[in-house]
Amino acid sequence: MRSRGFEIVSAFENQGVKLPERQTKNAAGYDFFAREDFVLKSIWRYDFIRLFRLIKNEHPLTEQDFTRATKILKPLLVPTGVKAYMQPNEVLILANRSSNPLKRGLVIPNGIGVIDADYYNNTSNEGEIFIQMLNFSPRDVVIEQGERIGQGIFMPYLLADGDTGNENVRTAGFGSTGK
Structure with missing residues (x-):
């Protein structure tokens, strides 16, 4: 019986996708690799400087300014072409590589990513893991x-006393469990 591991998403088989791997004997994290060449735009591009000046000079922002900012100031999803399987009481935690912020200015804006066991083989994207980056x-x-873009660590998790569980079933991929 398989406990936990990684597979290549079927749409990307034979396309050079690399499965995550540990780089040293005692490494906790499995390094994830980019599925394809990907340009991660700087947040300083577009109208960000204009918005910054408006805020700095205490000019009121218009609804159009907020709409522009929402389009510009958001992370991008870097595809890996990989999915992860694990036990129902486990989670895969995605974290940044320690060199990304210092050497390249790249961060995972939510701090970590959480891949639940039921994300595997979901109907919308087969469970492909994307790493949010800014x-x-x-x-x-x-x-x-x-290229290595992040790392993942499998971990067990605990439930709170009295937790009876939720009978909802995942029906889609990234960000699909609602508000």
Whole structure:
């Protein structure tokens, strides 16, 4: 019986996708690799500077300014081409590589990513794992196919006393469990 591990999403088989791997004997994290070349745009591009000046000079922002900011200031999803299977009482925690912020200006904006066991083989994307990234450096960053972009750690989790569970079943992929 398989306990936990990684598989290539069927749509990307034979396309050079690399399965996550640990880099040293005592490494806790499995390094994830980019599925394809990917340009991570700098947040300083577009109208961000204009918005920053408006805020700094205490000018009121218009609804159009807020709409522009929402389109610009958001993370991008870097595809891995990989899915993870695990036991029902386990989670895969996605974390940034320690060198990404310092050397490249790349962060995972929510701190960590959480991949639940029922994300595996979901109907919308077969459970492909994407790593949310934000580029705060002044230049766009080109991530090349096969480049390490993040790491994942399998962990067990505990339930609170009195938790009876929720009978909802995942019906889609990324961000599908609602508000």
